[in-house]
Amino acid sequence: MRGALLVGGATSDAGKSMIVTGLCRVLARRGVRVAPFKAQNMSNNSAITPDGGEIGRAQALQAFACGLEPSTRFNPVLLKPGSDRRSHVVVRGKPDGQIAAADYASRRAQLLDVVTDELASLREDFDVVICEGAGSIAEINLRGSDIANMGLARAAAMPVVVVSDIDRGGSLAHLFGTTAVLGAADQRLVAGYLINKFRGDPGLLAPGLDQVRELTGRPTFGVVPYASGIWIDAEDSLSVSVGRRVGPVDDDGRQVRLGVAAIRLPRISNSTDVEALACEPGVDVTWVDDASAVAAADIVILPGTRATVSDLAWLRSRGIDGALRTRAERGRPIIGICGGFQMLARTISDDVESGIGRVEGLGLLDMSIRFDADKITRQVTGQASTSVGRVPIRGYEIHHGRVDHGTDDPWITQGEDLIGEGAVRGAVRGTHWHGLLENDAFRRDVLAALAAEAGKPDFAVCTDTSVAAIRTAQVDLIADLLTAHVDLDALFGLIDAGAPASASIITHSLIH
Structure with missing residues (x-):
């Protein structure tokens, strides 16, 4: 098998990332040399x-499903929203300035060569490349400068499968309308459809799929059922909704449970950091945005953000700063990660990200933060002291901020020279390291300390939870779902055959 396939969406958040992850895993388990690809991603996760490059978190998970290390080749263009109208641009893993939304159309035309060259290179090195589109493939107002959906499919002569989330309603209309609004040349590349998140009796849906085939001339390759156990790294921080429980909900009958409140900042980044805690039995993690929830929780996570100073102002506007100070005074645990860590400082000097200059931080840690124009992006390793001795740890950093440490103890030590990283003052902890809580032995030790500080010393920490094993089980679960509910032979036949030689063209005369 050799070729490529683009998995596009009828809407944003239709399940493209999940489908690509599952297809990559199915092919890898069959011994196919497969790689993921997303030409342009907009995500703060x-x-x-x-090698220190930055890519979308979803593409890193897809690489994991393929048995590969993450690579900038899999996501050559990454946009990180810093405000509603401006984004930071990352090209081939490295910062490449900022751009306003209105100006990006001209920039995308220049980036088309970047993404098509990278895709062509991957197709030479791998048997199959499974590509993920961005948003909806029917954003016709952006079609002229598109580099991630039909523009990419046309440039690379790839067949396209469109995914629709039926749980939201209107799925059949989405499939028809998405295809119908495309130009004829784009329509010819649309080979068929996938329905995602279906609940109920497939027999009731079948007549609708038959009618969609009559109207469009295209088959539905599968109906993937809704599965509550599916839990993968979120691509878009906007999908992190207030009140949403993080991770699978377990009810193991424990008498003592820990409630974790993760603050849903407006420009949250790397929201996946909190999911390692949600892997633990008896730990309930929920996204919140109000002071009362922050006050009531056993543990509070102040996560990363793409706009530290602006989100700090938002936090103050909602009275969450006062709730955090009260927690600190009462010795109740708070963890700040990256931007959230920076907010805990005495002062923040930012002439880079916000351009505001010096502002007062929350003052819960004895340090100052200074933003530097050079961005730190690197994988990191180190050691940490735990109740069972020193254990190896690893993580990654993505930040402009530099720390001027004061009198607080470091949270972890880094490298052979044991340089301190992060800070601890009482029950307040912070670090620039993302992924720190994915280190199993370290997380268990921290969780035991957090439970004691939260007034629940009887909480029993699980001794065998493995985040890596849970992530492996998740990608295998997705692959198993697709194997059971998708006509993979037909889908993979598209990869071998390439773009359809001929396909029905929907004209407006079909709409009465």
Whole structure:
């Protein structure tokens, strides 16, 4: 098998990332040399490659499903929103300035060569490349400068499968309308459809799929059922909704449970940091945005953000700063990660990200933060002291901020020279390291300390939870779902055959 396939969406958040992850895993388990690809991603949930490049977190998970290390080749263009109208641009893993939304159309035309060259290179090195589109493939107002959906499919002569989330309603209309609004040349590349998150009796849906085939001339390759156990790294921080429980909900009958409140900052980044805690039995993690929830929780996570100073002002406007100070005074645990760590400082000097200059931080840690124009992006390793001795740890950094440490103890030590990283003052902890809580032995030790500080010393920490094993089980679960509910032979036949030689063209005369 050799070729490529683009998995596009009828809407944003239709399940493209999940489908690509599952297809990559199915092919890898069959011994096919497969790689993921997303030409352009807009996300503040990012990962760091071994060489220090930055890519979308979803593409790092897809690489994991393929048995590969993350690489900038899999996501050559990454946009990180800093405000509603401006984004930071990352090209081939490295910062490449900022751009306003209105100006990006001209910039995308220049980036088309970047993404098509990278895709062509991957197709030479791998048997199959499974590409993920961005948003909806029917954003016709952006079609002229598109480099991630039909523009990419046309440039690379790839067949396209469109995914629709039926749980939201209107799925059949989405499939028809998405295809119908495309130009004829784009329509010819649309080979068929996938329905995602279906609940109920497939027999009731079948007549609708038959009618969609009559109207469009295209088959539905599968109906993937809704599965509550599916839990993968979120690509878009906007999908992190207030009140949403993080991770699978377990009810193991424990009498003592820990409630974790993760503050849903407006420009949250790397929201996946909190998910390692949600892997633990008896730990309930929920996204919140109000002071009362922050006050009531056993543990509070102040996560990363793409706009530290602006989100700090938002936090103050909602009275959450006062709730955090009260927690600190009462010795109740708070963890700040990256931007959230920076907010805990005495002062923040930012002439880079916000351009505001010096502002007062929350003052819960004895340090100052200074933003530097050079961005730190790297994987990191180190050691940490735990109740069972020193244990190895690893993580990654993505930040402009530099720390001027004061009198607080470091949270972890880094490298052979044991340089301190992060800070601890009482029950307040902070670090620039993302992924720190994914280190199993370290997380268990921290969780035991947090439970005691929260007034729940009887909480029993699980001794065998493995985040890596849970992540492996998740990608295998997705692959198993697709194997059971998708016509993979037909889908993979598209990869071998390439773009359809001929396909039905929907004209407006079909719409009465």
